[in-house]
Amino acid sequence: MKKQTEKKHGLWAIMKPVMFEIRMAILLASLGAISLIVTLILLSLTLTSIMQETPMEILGIKFNLFNTIILLAIMTVIAFLSRFYAFVVSHLGAFRLEQILRTKLSQHLADVPLGYIISNGSGTLKKVMQNDVRALHAFVADSTPMIAKSIIAPTITLIALLIIDYRLALASITVLILGWIAMAYAMRDSKVLREKYEQSQSNINKAVIEFAQAMPVVRTFDDGTSSFKRYNDSLLAYKENLSNWMKISAISAKLGMIILSPLPTLLAVLLTGTILLNNDSLELFALISALFLSTGMADAMMPVMWLQNFIKKSQASALRIQEVLDIPSLPISKEPKTPKNFDIEFKNVSFKYDNIENYALKNINLRVPNGSVTALVGPSGAGKSTVAKLIPRFWDVNSGEINIGEVNIKEISPQVLMDTVSFVFQDTFLFQDTIYNNIKMANSKASKEDVINAARAAQIHEFIKTLPNGYDTMAGDRGANLSGGQKQRITIARAILRDTPIVVLDEATAFADPENEEEIVKALANLTVNKTVIMIAHRLSTIKDADQIVVFDQGEIAEIGKHDELLENKNVYKKLWNNYEKASQWNLEKGKSHE
Numbered sequence: 001m002k003k004q005t006e007k008k009h010g011l012w013a014i015m016k017p018v019m020f021e022i023r024m025a026i027l028l029a030s031l032g033a034i035s036l037i038v039t040l041i042l043l044s045l046t047l048t049s050i051m052q053e054t055p056m057e058i059l060g061i062k063f064n065l066f067n068t069i070i071l072l073a074i075m076t077v078i079a080f081l082s083r084f085y086a087f088v089v090s091h092l093g094a095f096r097l098e099q100i101l102r103t104k105l106s107q108h109l110a111d112v113p114l115g116y117i118i119s120n121g122s123g124t125l126k127k128v129m130q131n132d133v134r135a136l137h138a139f140v141a142d143s144t145p146m147i148a149k150s151i152i153a154p155t156i157t158l159i160a161l162l163i164i165d166y167r168l169a170l171a172s173i174t175v176l177i178l179g180w181i182a183m184a185y186a187m188r189d190s191k192v193l194r195e196k197y198e199q200s201q202s203n204i205n206k207a208v209i210e211f212a213q214a215m216p217v218v219r220t221f222d223d224g225t226s227s228f229k230r231y232n233d234s235l236l237a238y239k240e241n242l243s244n245w246m247k248i249s250a251i252s253a254k255l256g257m258i259i260l261s262p263l264p265t266l267l268a269v270l271l272t273g274t275i276l277l278n279n280d281s282l283e284l285f286a287l288i289s290a291l292f293l294s295t296g297m298a299d300a301m302m303p304v305m306w307l308q309n310f311i312k313k314s315q316a317s318a319l320r321i322q323e324v325l326d327i328p329s330l331p332i333s334k335e336p337k338t339p340k341n342f343d344i345e346f347k348n349v350s351f352k353y354d355n356i357e358n359y360a361l362k363n364i365n366l367r368v369p370n371g372s373v374t375a376l377v378g379p380s381g382a383g384k385s386t387v388a389k390l391i392p393r394f395w396d397v398n399s400g401e402i403n404i405g406e407v408n409i410k411e412i413s414p415q416v417l418m419d420t421v422s423f424v425f426q427d428t429f430l431f432q433d434t435i436y437n438n439i440k441m442a443n444s445k446a447s448k449e450d451v452i453n454a455a456r457a458a459q460i461h462e463f464i465k466t467l468p469n470g471y472d473t474m475a476g477d478r479g480a481n482l483s484g485g486q487k488q489r490i491t492i493a494r495a496i497l498r499d500t501p502i503v504v505l506d507e508a509t510a511f512a513d514p515e516n517e518e519e520i521v522k523a524l525a526n527l528t529v530n531k532t533v534i535m536i537a538h539r540l541s542t543i544k545d546a547d548q549i550v551v552f553d554q555g556e557i558a559e560i561g562k563h564d565e566l567l568e569n570k571n572v573y574k575k576l577w578n579n580y581e582k583a584s585q586w587n588l589e590k591g592k593s594h595e
Ligand SMILES: Nc1ncnc2c1ncn2[C@@H]1O[C@H](COP(=O)(O)OP(=O)(O)OP(=O)(O)O)[C@@H](O)[C@H]1O
Pocket: 118, 119, 353, 355, 356, 360, 378, 379, 380, 381, 382, 383, 384, 385, 386, 387
């Protein structure tokens, strides 16, 4: 079973769609390598003919100057063309694989529960989609010709050497084996050392990112000593790991490199050849061709090591890509149903996050009638956001069911569910595009007038008009040049344009200043008119008029009712309200003392 999984997840499994290109590239590069070997043999024949002053003859071809030049020219053309086309084919394959993998990954991620992406962080997925896919591109583009150079060429050379003279072949192999032993000794602990080295390198990256991201905090609270110390410490650890590695492997690695350079092989072949020549047991042609060919064998050794390393790194990238492709998709009903209305009902719903032992929600029973406003309140971590995120199926429940218009949301097609529920998050995301397109993305069929009307209703139109390019102003990287409240109103405009019958609002006014809050409240009022609304709010004053307030405590519903009823109950809500009033009072007094 394990073998099967490994097989499925292997580097070559992921390369399957471009196997034709890979094989062609290896074949063409091998042809190039073979023509080089033939060229070397031709040169040896010519040189021997010149030295012996009689042209050698093989397969009826006399190796005089004219014939040799023609054959060399043919071989050179074959070598050039096959290498050129190996390069073209391997790069075409690499681009095709990159495109196939990116499409596959993005299509799969569109089917994966959104909650998975939230829980695992989009950063990790971004790395897989960019770095790992690029690593496999490099593998197909660069390693396939290298396979010919480092595996096929030396094998054919060895065979040729063995045919020419097995004793000279043995002499050159002995040197290469010695070089390999020295290199293997240098690499003896390389796995552990490399891991340490990579860890310290990643610690430096983390420290640099932390240092840059935390700059506002550093400038406010830290004189730089503690944050800079972390960066400095990671640099020192990196230096120590690197010098340790060097100390352990430097001498044997250098020795290995010297032995594997062509010179020692040449010397060994020359020495053996001269002795054999003196004993009259070797022909001059055999020595000359062995001298030419054996350098090629030594030259191939370094690419072999490089290739080994490349394969290991690419294998790790392939595994990470496969892991993303293996994330289970959100199950989709084969016979989807359409909701009869927009009532929402939670029936005995329990839910736990994969990585957490405790249930985030326990046995929730809740009815949100069509067209009503339901507020979710409760202490931090009580489960309010989880309830909200289960409605658009960010995750599926562990037990129980959630129905919209009497249909289990698992039986509603994802497109219909998306057209039914919209979500206004605390963390607004704007694309690096114009403000116009950032709003219009909610509804591709919307006209310019629709977009402007939505912006008006979201109380952001007047502000957009003051921008240098109006609606054509770029929203900037993650909307960096807009305030939090302005970004939020742009996302509300999006939701207004989408016009779904159910709206889920998560802490929409949490970070707004009083001026922005007033506009956001107006914008939300326009968004939620005639809609089924579920709203999470810490500012209890904004939900006093809600049709029902659901109070959560430790993943369970503690109370349900209207504001006044809940205050009379003198239970969790009453406590929350008292705390809220105290905090508001405190803010007011603080405000006064500042006047
Ligand atoms: N993505 C997640 N992965 C694992 N656990 C989570 C995740 N999101 C929330 N939790 C846990 O689930 C429980 C409920 O969290 P939830 O965010 O729903 O609470 P909340 O009432 O909305 O809190 P807050 O008011 O602070 O936003 C908490 O214990 C929280 O730690």
